[in-house]
Amino acid sequence: MKEIRRDEVKRLVDAGAQLVEVLPKNEYEEDHLPGAIHLSLRKIETDARTALDPSRPVIVYCWDGA
Amino acid sequence: MSPRAAWRLEALGFSEVYDYKEGKLDWLAAGLATEGSNATRPRVGDLARKDAPVCSLDERLGVVADRVRAAGWNACVVVNDERIVLGLLRQKDFDADRRRAIEEVMQPGPSTFRPHVGAAEMAAFMVEHDLESSPITSSDGRLIGMLRRDDAVAAAHKEHEGHENG
Numbered sequence: 669m670k671e672i673r674r675d676e677v678k679r680l681v682d683a684g685a686q687l688v689e690v691l692p693k694n695e696y697e698e699d700h701l702p703g704a705i706h707l708s709l710r711k712i713e714t715d716a717r718t719a720l721d722p723s724r725p726v727i728v729y730c731w732d733g734a
Numbered sequence: 735m736s737p738r739a740a741w742r743l744e745a746l747g748f749s750e751v752y753d754y755k756e757g758k759l760d761w762l763a764a765g766l767a768t769e770g771s772n773a774t775r776p777r778v779g780d781l782a783r784k785d786a787p788v789c790s791l792d793e794r795l796g797v798v799a800d801r802v803r804a805a806g807w808n809a810c811v812v813v814n815d816e817r818i819v820l821g822l823l824r825q826k827d828f829d830a831d832r833r834r835a836i837e838e839v840m841q842p843g844p845s846t847f848r849p850h851v852g853a854a855e856m857a858a859f860m861v862e863h864d865l866e867s868s869p870i871t872s873s874d875g876r877l878i879g880m881l882r883r884d885d886a887v888a889a890a891h892k893e894h895e896g897h898e899n900g
Contacts, residue, residue: 671754674761699769699773700758703769709742712743722748726740728754
């Protein structure tokens with residue numbers, strides 16, 4: 669797992685990376701990065717394989733680095 | 735939270751996983767587009783006047799004051815060549831000796847606000863603190879524009895009416 673910054677997020681998304689927000693669903697529904705899907709941390713093991721393509725890069729984010 | 739999710743995904747067999755550590759706050763603070771129910775709400779980054787007057791540290795107050803008044807403003811943001819906000823001149827600062835350098839009369843390190851803040855929230859803050867205008871900056875301190883209180887209040891009223899009618 670590698671930490672990346674905003675410019676790298678843009679570059680990877682343009683190249684086909686998948687964005688995943690792991691904040692609570694209501695926060696995702698208010699605002700999320702363009703094209704991001706929502707996965708709950710508690711359900712990630714059951715939902716990730718159906719929601720994500722394992723052959724493409726995945727970028728995970730929450731609110732901030734704190 | 736996101737590092738844990740990233741590690742879990744790797745454990746599940748996803749081979750190329752990244753953690754955008756600075757997250758959604760960083761994205762919003764940069765004024766970038768989002769999706770979701772808030773995406774259509776007015777934000778201060780959209781309302782900020784991009785043509786608000788700016789000046790540099792080494793200019794003389796008199797020259798700047800004339801320029802600011804001619805443009806219909808009573809405030810001016812002091813920036814460097816990269817548009818990083820260094821200070822602010824408000825109306826009372828223009829009463830100083832016109833020959834003085836901006837650096838000597840400005841208010842250094844003014845409060846700035848991020849572009850993702852909602853218009854209604856900002857309007858309430860500006861009314862409460864009697865601010866006629868406020869600089870809006872990106873997360874790296876770069877000036878996006880100057881928000882006028884009247885613009886924020888008008889947008890907040892319009893949004894409120896939209897909720898009532900919708």
